[in-house]
Amino acid sequence: MRYRSTLAAAMLLLAAGSAAHAADHAPKADKAAIRAHLAFLADDLLEGRDTGTRGYDIAANYVAAQFAQYGLAPKGSKGSYLQSVPLRASRAVPGSSLVELRSAAGVEPLSADTDFVIGADVLEPRAAAAAPLVFVGYGIRADRFGHNDYAGIDVKGKIVVVLQGKPSRFPTEEGAHFGSGREKRKLAAQLGAVGMVTLWTPDTEKAMPFAKVLERNVFPSMSWLDAAGKPAHSLPALQDDVALSLAASKKLFTQVDARLDDIYALAATNKPVPQMDLKMSMLMSHKRVLSEVRSSNVVGLIEGSDPRLKNEYVVFSAHLDHIGQVKEKTGDNIYNGAMDNASGVATLIETARLFSQSATRPKRSVLFVALTGEEKGLLGSDYFATNSTVPAGAMVANVNLDMPLLTFDFKNVVAFGAEHSSLKGSVARAAEKMGVGLIPDPWPAQGLFTRSDHYMFVRQGVPSIFLVPGQNSFNKNEDAAKLWGEFLAKHYHQPSDDLNLPFNFDAAARFAQLNYNIALEIANAGAKPTWNKGDFFGDTFKK
Structure with missing residues (x-):
């Protein structure tokens, strides 16, 4: 009995040591990488990344190159990272x-x-x-x-x-x-x-x-x-x-x-x-x-490790486009979209890197999708959700990143749509492990639930959330709600949404880490996310 007790204790110590070792070697978000992605995507060279323009295409190729560097499998059209989206423009x-x-x-x-x-x-x-x-x-x-x-x-x-x-x-x-x-x-x-x-x-x-x-x-x-x-x-x-x-x-x-x-x-x-x-x-x-133009979604895949669950896909999305430039406008005429949504795409790329460098793969597959045409009416997400590059019904969740305000030391997050499905628990557990809270929609009058790309996945019956930093800061000298208000009043959809904004890259790294942890929660769960019983969106759109 003494031998068996000693062996059991040793095994417990070994397991604890292995877990600690794994935790020590778990991939960590890199703020310098996020800064670099943001600096490129919000540069004047890209002329505001308007859908169907050369500037947007440069941005799409940049994201595809990052996916390739980190070993994501191409999951666009014809074996590439790009899913071509046919569009008609009207001016x-x-x-x-x-x-x-x-x-x-x-x-x-x-x-x-x-x-x-x-x-x-x-x-x-x-x-x-x-x-x-x-x-x-x-x-x-x-x-x-x-x-x-x-x-x-x-x-x-x-x-x-x-x-x-x-x-x-x-x-x-x-x-x-x-x-x-x-x-x-x-x-x-x-x-x-x-x-x-x-x-x-x-x-x-x-x-x-x-x-x-x-x-x-x-x-x-x-x-x-x-x-x-x-x-x-x-x-x-x-x-x-x-x-x-x-x-x-x-x-x-x-x-x-x-x-x-x-x-x-x-x-x-x-x-x-x-x-x-x-x-x-x-x-x-x-x-x-x-006129008829084309633009591209950018799609990369981290394949799951479980023989059965790898055929289910957790989708991380962020729109890559912004609203371009006004050539007739004097002064600064480029709408760089640094916060909207270069910050979201930089987070998406860094989250993909974390998966690529993890010692273990998630059980479910994870799709990373940089979307076109959000500013034109959620076009890229609608096209992808309707014409998915994975089998119909295989997408089990969508986590969407749109305009995360990365200027303050956020203490909580908002997950629009979390109240409708089991995803609320996934987000709450991942956030709690990092000492971050989950709060309800602080801007109900804005109707944000239908105004970003996740909603096109909802319309295809996929439980979805839209994640942004919340209304409080770990820094007692920062008024997060005020900072949100100032950004929306002064910089949202303005040329001043550029690299001169006071980014907090430590907070940006924490936001990427949180997204990685949320993805792990969803991808490794025993059951796929479900709509809450009697939920309007589940009842209306469930396939």
């Missing part, structure tokens, strides 16, 4: 956009400089709609939440007028789904509308001033093309759509006994919003220059 013809209100009071033209932005048409070089206006609240039908803005009203052949956003009583992320322009346009088209007008609201103006929307109207819009060469998710029946500023929105209510300010007040207090014929019509038209 407005200057001076061609026209919006007119027509009523008993006469014809009132709106100003393209201040009042409206016409939606991007990728079907035809010329688009127009002229029809009566009907106000339908938010333009949402959500049976799960007992809400139908179209109840009892016929909008066939009409232009529907909708409030931007969704009722505040809706759960944050489900509300982001129903409140998205994509869902509203699809529903309007299904019900026979020929056009849609989106009204800016006071809350929308706080979150995204209409002036910034007007600024971005100079950039081309895009859609990916299906095998038949048609734009994906196109709605030919919906002939045109337009968004109006706060001031212009009020002009639509001049012929009825209702004030838009009163409707805003009803919406703000979750009271029913009336439907009404606005007793006027609208003419909207514009011309576009259409």
Whole structure:
């Protein structure tokens, strides 16, 4: 008995020593490597990495070279790291956009400089709609939440007028789904509308001033093309759509006994919003220059070690594109996208390196995907999730990295979407091991759950999260929430999002290490991630 006890103790000591040895030799994130990736990807040479440009292609080849250096297997098209994405670009013809209100009071033209932005048409070089206006609240039908803005009203052949956003009583992320322009346009088209007008609201103006929307109207819009060469998710029946500023929105209510300010007040207090014929019509038209281009997702693979589980794939993604440059703009005209999203791609590459240099491979395979076209409407992720380079149904989770703010010593993280699946536990366990907390969405009004690439994986039934540093810092002298606010107000989608920002590369290395640990949690778990029972997204999109 003494011998067996001594042997058992020795074995325990040996196991503990082996674990300690493995921990000592576990790969560690390298802040210098992250700094180097970031310096290249956000350099002026790449001219803002706009989708379909030479600058983006240089960035894609750089990421492919890093994957090759670290021994990731190519998992793009035709045995390469690049998955070619066919795209149609649409650029407005200057001076061609026209919006007119027509009523008993006469014809009132709106100003393209201040009042409206016409939606991007990728079907035809010329688009127009002229029809009566009907106000339908938010333009949402959500049976799960007992809400139908179209109840009892016929909008066939009409232009529907909708409030931007969704009722505040809706759960944050489900509300982001129903409140998205994509869902509203699809529903309007299904019900026979020929056009849609989106009204800016006071809350929308706080979150995204209409002036910034007007600024971005100079950039081309895009859609990916299906095998038949048609734009994906196109709605030919919906002939045109337009968004109006706060001031212009009020002009639509001049012929009825209702004030838009009163409707805003009803919406703000979750009271029913009336439907009404606005007793006027609208003419909207514009011309576009259409062209077909290609851009690439970059895909690399760390193959799993388990004979069965290696056929399941954990997907790490980050968008590589940004919004390019405005040649007509004076001064700094390059939108480098250092934080959005060179920081995310640098983290992605470093996480891939950690896997490549680990002594043991994960049980499940891990895909690393740098995506194109996020700024054009989540195009690269939609294309990849729909046309995956791994077998259909084999992707079991997506962890998406988009604009991690790496300027402070973060103490917690936000995992948008974690509440919907077992991924919340995976993130929490990985974070806890590093002394990092997990907090809920601090910006519910922003609807971020539908605004980044992970959502295209959700729409294919894949449990997914979108991970960023949170609202607190280990450094008591740093106000993390304030730093987030300052970045969003001053640098988001501006030329100042560049290498001059005060990056904290120690925090960047910790963020990469956390992502590696999250991937290990998911890849080595006995069971693949699952949607929570009764979850809206699981019920809606589960394959």
